[in-house]
Amino acid sequence: MKHVISALVQNQPGVLSHISGMFSARGFNIDSLVVGRTEDPSLSRMTIAVLGDDRVLEQAVKQLAKLVCVVDVTDYKDVPCVNRDLMMVRVAAPESTRGRVLELVNLFRGRAVDISHDSIIVELAGPESKIEAFIEMTRPYGIIELARTGILSMPRGLHRPKTHESSAAAKSKAKRARRSPAKRRIKKTARRR
Amino acid sequence: MGLVGLNGAQMLHQLLLDQGVEVMFGFPGGTVLPIFDALYETPIHFVLSRHEQGAIHMADGYARSTGRVGVVLATSGPGATNLVTGLATANMDSVPLVAITGQVRSSLMGNDAFQEADTRGITRPVTKHNSLVADVADLGRVIREAFYIARTGRPGPVLVDITVDAAAAVVGAPPDLEMDLPGYDPAIRINPAEISAAADAINAARRPVLMAGGGVIQARASKALGRLIVKADIPVTTTLMGLGSIDEQDRLALGMLGMHGTATANYAVQECDCLISIGARFDDRVTGRLETFAPHAKIVHVDIDPTSIGKNVSVDVGVLGDAKDVVNRLLPKIRKTTRRAWPKKIRDWRARHPLTYKRSGSIKPQEVIARLGELTDHDAIVATGVGQHQMWAAQYYRWRRPRQIVTSGGLGTMGFGVPAAIGAAIGNPRRTVIDIDGDGSFAMTMVEVLTAVRYDVPVKFIVLNNGYLGMVRQWQELFFDRRYSSVTTASPSFAGVAEAFGARGITVDSRRHLDGALRDALAHKGPVVVDVHVEAEENVYPMVAAGKGLHEMQLGKLA
Ligand SMILES: Cc1ncc(C[n+]2csc(CCOP(=O)(O)OP(=O)(O)O)c2C)c(N)n1
Ligand SMILES: [Mg+2]
Numbered sequence: 001m002k003h004v005i006s007a008l009v010q011n012q013p014g015v016l017s018h019i020s021g022m023f024s025a026r027g028f029n030i031d032s033l034v035v036g037r038t039e040d041p042s043l044s045r046m047t048i049a050v051l052g053d054d055r056v057l058e059q060a061v062k063q064l065a066k067l068v069c070v071v072d073v074t075d076y077k078d079v080p081c082v083n084r085d086l087m088m089v090r091v092a093a094p095e096s097t098r099g100r101v102l103e104l105v106n107l108f109r110g111r112a113v114d115i116s117h118d119s120i121i122v123e124l125a126g127p128e129s130k131i132e133a134f135i136e137m138t139r140p141y142g143i144i145e146l147a148r149t150g151i152l153s154m155p156r157g158l159h160r161p162k163t164h165e166s167s168a169a170a171k172s173k174a175k176r177a178r179r180s181p182a183k184r185r186i187k188k189t190a191r192r193r
Numbered sequence: 194m195g196l197v198g199l200n201g202a203q204m205l206h207q208l209l210l211d212q213g214v215e216v217m218f219g220f221p222g223g224t225v226l227p228i229f230d231a232l233y234e235t236p237i238h239f240v241l242s243r244h245e246q247g248a249i250h251m252a253d254g255y256a257r258s259t260g261r262v263g264v265v266l267a268t269s270g271p272g273a274t275n276l277v278t279g280l281a282t283a284n285m286d287s288v289p290l291v292a293i294t295g296q297v298r299s300s301l302m303g304n305d306a307f308q309e310a311d312t313r314g315i316t317r318p319v320t321k322h323n324s325l326v327a328d329v330a331d332l333g334r335v336i337r338e339a340f341y342i343a344r345t346g347r348p349g350p351v352l353v354d355i356t357v358d359a360a361a362a363v364v365g366a367p368p369d370l371e372m373d374l375p376g377y378d379p380a381i382r383i384n385p386a387e388i389s390a391a392a393d394a395i396n397a398a399r400r401p402v403l404m405a406g407g408g409v410i411q412a413r414a415s416k417a418l419g420r421l422i423v424k425a426d427i428p429v430t431t432t433l434m435g436l437g438s439i440d441e442q443d444r445l446a447l448g449m450l451g452m453h454g455t456a457t458a459n460y461a462v463q464e465c466d467c468l469i470s471i472g473a474r475f476d477d478r479v480t481g482r483l484e485t486f487a488p489h490a491k492i493v494h495v496d497i498d499p500t501s502i503g504k505n506v507s508v509d510v511g512v513l514g515d516a517k518d519v520v521n522r523l524l525p526k527i528r529k530t531t532r533r534a535w536p537k538k539i540r541d542w543r544a545r546h547p548l549t550y551k552r553s554g555s556i557k558p559q560e561v562i563a564r565l566g567e568l569t570d571h572d573a574i575v576a577t578g579v580g581q582h583q584m585w586a587a588q589y590y591r592w593r594r595p596r597q598i599v600t601s602g603g604l605g606t607m608g609f610g611v612p613a614a615i616g617a618a619i620g621n622p623r624r625t626v627i628d629i630d631g632d633g634s635f636a637m638t639m640v641e642v643l644t645a646v647r648y649d650v651p652v653k654f655i656v657l658n659n660g661y662l663g664m665v666r667q668w669q670e671l672f673f674d675r676r677y678s679s680v681t682t683a684s685p686s687f688a689g690v691a692e693a694f695g696a697r698g699i700t701v702d703s704r705r706h707l708d709g710a711l712r713d714a715l716a717h718k719g720p721v722v723v724d725v726h727v728e729a730e731e732n733v734y735p736m737v738a739a740g741k742g743l744h745e746m747q748l749g750k751l752a
Contacts, residue, residue, distance in 0.1 A: 010376060014313055014325070025318050055503075062500040068322040068342060071376040 002031055003057045004081065004153045007046045007064055008038070008072040015069045019046065022067060028052065028060050032085075032150025043071060049151045080156045086125045086149040088113070089135070092142030093120045101141050108134045119144055197367055201329040201360040202231035204368075205293070208336040209237060214264050216240060216255060216619055218248040222268020223308060224295025227360040240619065240648060245272050247612040247641040249279025253288050254613030257599045258574050259620040260413070262289045262344050269295045270308030273354070274315065278606060280350045281319035285603025286434060287411060289348035291339045292320075299327040299356040312354045321349030322377075329362040333370040341372060346379030347498040348411060381497065383514040383522055390510045391469070391493045391519075392526035398467030398491070400535045401427045404450065404479075407434030407602070408472015408497060410595045414517035415439065418471065421520050426532045428539055430458035432473045433602040437592040442571075447539065448548070451479040452737045453584040456546035459735065459743040461539055462487050471495045472516045475505040476603065485742030495519045546748060548588050550731070556704050558582060558657045558727040561711070562589040562629060565655065568711055573625040574599060576614035578634025579607045580664040582657040584733045586629040608637030614652045615645050625653070625715065632658040632682045639690065645720035646695040653714045654722040656687050659729045667732050691722035702726040 009015050016035060023030050031049040038045045050060050057075060065073045093101045094117070101120065105112055110124035124134055128151065135143065196204050205228060209217070218240045221229045232239055242248035245267045252263030263283075267276050273294040283290045297306040313323050322342050324335045332355070339351040395401060403422055409415055415438045422429055422445050429439045430447040439446050448455035450462055462468060468490040473479065475494075480486040483506060494501075494508040495516060502511040512519050550559045562585050565573070571591045576599040577583040583600055592598060599617050601609040614628035628635075635656045645652050666680040688698030697717055701710045701724070714721045734749025 014317075017314060018317055021317050059500065059504060066498070066500055068374060068377045 001051065001053060003050050003052070003060075004076045004083070004151055005048045005050060005057075005061060005064065006074045006076065006153060007048065007070050009044050009046055010069045010071060011037070011042055011044045012069060015044070018067060018069055019064065022063055023048075023050075023060070026059070026063060028056065032148075034150045034152055047150070047152050076153055076155060081153045082156060083127050083151050083153045084125055085128050085131050085151050086123070087131050087134075088121055088123055088147050089138070089143060090119050090121050090145040091138050092118060092144055094118045097141050101138065104134065104137050110134065196333065196364050198363065200227060200231070200363050201326075201332050201355065202227035204329070204332055204364055205336065205355070205360070206231050206235040206237065208333060209264065210235065212262070212336075212340045214262070217264045217266055218242055218251040218255070218616065219266030220245050220248055220268070220272060222270075222272050222295060224269040224297060224357040225266060225272075225360070227357065228266065228293070228295070228355075240644065242612065242644050243640045244638070245275035246278055246608070247638055247644065249276050249290070249292065250282065250606075250609050250612035250638070251616030251619070251641075251644075252290055252292075253279060253283050253609075254576055254599050254616030255620040256283075256288050256290055256616075257286075257613070258596050258617035260596065261620070262291055262340055263616065264291050264293070266293045267295070268308065269297055269312065269357075270310045272308075273310050273312040276352075277315060277319060278604075280316055280352065282601050282604045282606045282609060283350040284319050284321065286601065287348050287407060288350065289343040290350035291336075291343050292350060292352040294352060294354050295360070296325065296327075296354045296356045298358045300358070302327075302356070312352070316352050319350075320352050321347075323352040323354065326353060326355045326359050329359045329364055330366075330368050332359060333368040334372060337370055338372045338374055342374070342377060346377075347408075379497075381514050383512070383518060387510065387512040388519070388522045388526065391495070391512050392523055394467055394491050394493050394510050395425060395427075395469060395523070396526075396528045398465075399532075400465045400538075401425070401467040401469060402447070402461050402465040402490075403427045403429045404432065404462070404468060404470045404473050405429055405435040405438040406432045406471065406473025408495075408516045409435055409438040410472075412472065412497070412516035412518075413595070414471070414515075414520055415595050417517050417520040417524070421524055421527060424524065424529050425527045426530045426536070427469070428461060428536070430454070430462065432476070432479050433587055433598075433600060435473060436587060437595045437597045440593045441591045442593070444536075449587050450743070451476075452481065453588065453733050453735065454737075454743075454746075455548055455588070456735050456746065456748060457539060457542040459737070459746055460542050460546075462490075463742070463744040464538070465490050467491045467493065469493045469495070471520070472497070474498075474501040477505075480506065481737045481743040481745075482741055485744070546735075550734075551750065553728065554704065555728045556701070556707055556725060558659065558731055559585050559589050561655065561657060561707065561725055561727065562586050563591075564708065564711060565627060565629070566590045568715055569625050569627070573597070573627050574614075574617045574621055576600065576610045576617055576626070576628045578610040578628075578630040578637075579605045580631040580634060580662065581659070581667065581731070581733050582629055582631040582634075582663070584664075585657075590629075607631075607634040610634055611638040611654065612641045612644075614654070615641060615650050618645075618650045618652050619648070626651075628652055628654045630654060630656050631663060632656055632660065632684045632687070633662040635687065636682065636684060639687070642691060642694045642696050642720060642722060649719055651718060652720050653717075654691075654720070655711075655714070656722065656724050657727050658684060658687065658724050659727050659731065660684070661729060663731075664733070666730070670730070670732070671736075671738070687722050687724035691720075697721040699723045700726070
């Protein structure tokens with residue numbers, strides 16, 4: 001079973017290896033891991049899809065929260081979320097099949113972002129199932145190169161997960177609020193069971 | 194505090210003094226030259242070891258026996274990699290250490306410079322946290338964070354890697370010393386619902402057992418624990434790390450549980466209806482086969498580390514918090530109880546299956562330890578190596594108070610005993626400190642006896658010399674058909690080595706001379722090595738074989 005965990009981490013050198021190292025040492029199976037900047041330059045957001053049962057998820061969340069460089073962890077189990085995966089795929093598209101490939105691109109609401117004599121690069125975003133379906137459909141035409149970001153996830157507005165803030169989070173929140181006006185939610189869910 | 198104008202190394206010493214550091218252990222090298230230069234004029238007592246592993250185990254023994262943060266200093270590359278075993282040892286047993294390593298010039302990092310190692314990368318999985326200081330402006334903050342992280346929450350080793358240029362750079366502007374740890378807060382607000390649930394479980398129990406782990410010692414919770422168990426009349430077993438959280442002479446003390454635990458403790462755990470674990474993490478050496486562990490028990494698990502709760506066993510009530518705080522919160526909610534049937538059952542087990550061994554004409558390792566216990570009023574600080582002697586020490590010394598045993602539990606690091614005992618003795622100059630060691634373990638780090646001689650640290654190194662890597666031999670005897678494969682030690686005369694090192698050396702090869710030799714060693718003012726030739730093929734019992742349940746323990750061939 002796939003679970004999506006979202007972690008807010010300090011934007012410092014070595015953090016990624018810290019987190020990926022912990023995952024591999026403890027035998028957690030990562031399906032995808034996306035890192036990127038957030039609205040706060042001192043923090044990055046990692047969205048991690050892990051495979052495993054509930055017990056694995058619970059340990060993964062707790063172990064993540066335990067890392068000093070991790071500010072906040074949320075697991076999106078049972079939370080309705082918007083999930084997105086972005087793919088770029090180079091599909092063989094000589095004149096003979098180009099029309100059919102482009103038709104698929106349109107059907108899937110993708111975009112052709114580059115074109116050459118015999119191939120096109122398609123950009124497609126959406127839930128994983130849609131991405132997989134597109135791959136299936138274009139496979140017969142010849143996939144030359146494929147890259148995906150992995151899942152990004154955000155809970156839907158009405159279903160923001162209820163989290164318990166640790167006193168750490170509260171304190172650091174106060175501290176950060178002093179430092180920068182940007183408002184943010186900081187919590188370390190795993191501190192409470 | 195005027196830090197401006199100092200160089201990084203001088204500032205480091207100032208920061209260490211501010212943290213209350215009195216002693217530091219380590220070994221020099223190129224990238225830490227500025228730091229050693231600054232050492233030249235600080236009041237911190239520097240202990241120069243013979244090997245960085247020795248230095249870090251010394252810092253570890255110092256920390257375990259005093260409760261303070263141990264500090265170790267090593268150079269980049271090989272100095273740092275030599276610390277790895279010590280970091281892992283401390284990490285597994287939650288020992289607060291700060292390890293400071295030199296790193297090559299920041300402009301050379303990543304280029305395979307001379308004596309460069311990716312110290313942060315290598316030590317990440319064996320530390321609680323690590324950081325790199327490549328700019329002297331960060332040094333103050335990072336050092337303060339390191340000590341704070343090492344000693345708070347579930348303690349552990351923290352490594353700070355400092356580039357040589359940062360150590361040499363002069364502090365220009367007043368540095369920012371404020372810690373920046375948005376992801377770390379050890380202060381736990383205990384959940385009252387968890388306390389109530391735990392109290393209910395304890396009050397409802399008819400055959401409770403409390404299991405005290407290293408967390409009880411770390412949290413200085415043993416007094417509070419004593420009140421709790423007397424009030425609710427709960428017998429207590431301890432893990433290896435928890436030894437000393439209760440005086441073993443107490444009627445409620447069951448001794449250690451687990452693979453080489455007492456029969457009484459293991460039977461009690463298997464028959465209890467409520468197991469209250471405090472500061473222990475259900476290591477496989479403690480539980481035996483998980484599926485049959487404490488089969489009738491409701492499990493209450495108190496721990497400061499959320500990852501420990503529910504990791505190995507599923508618990509009925511988890512309580513997140515510091516052991517002492519939790520026990521104090523539980524106390525008023527616990528009903529005063531006097532039990533009859535359960536203590537009687539325990540007394541019966543104890544009478545039927547006492548810890549014992551078969552005497553013979555040769556020296557039995559168990560009797561050496563029991564005798565050491567008597568001669569030191571069970572009050573010495575005892576470090577150990579790893580192997581049979583370690584288990585016998587755990588079983589037979591009879592522990593009375595916290596921080597008495599200094600042993601590598603989680604990692605099981607042979608060679609820990611010699612340096613750890615030295616560190617403990619430096620931290621406790623008024624106490625008797627003994628290293629109960631094995632011939633194999635002792636040989637791994639005996640070079641540090643030189644360090645004991647150099648600083649006149651009066652450790653009594655007692656080597657239980659059975660001529661074997663005994664614990665491995667025991668497994669080969671029991672599970673590999675006595676095919677003894679590479680387990681003899683072929684040791685030199687340890688007394689001779691000791692004398693050559695400038696320590697006192699005593700060899701004991703007959704029972705008649707044992708008592709005199711031990712008394713001699715204990716009375717001797719300086720470091721002394723006693724090489725005791727013990728029965729070669731003695732086995733540790735009770736024993737729960739790997740994959741068996743605690744109730745399936747073998748009691749051995751007893752007298
Ligand atoms: C560094 C290290 N290497 C290997 C082991 C595996 N090991 C565990 S006990 C043991 C034998 C220990 O021999 P000795 O120190 O003589 O103690 P004895 O069991 O004979 O009392 C070995 C090799 C270990 N624990 N640590
Ligand atoms: Mg031996």
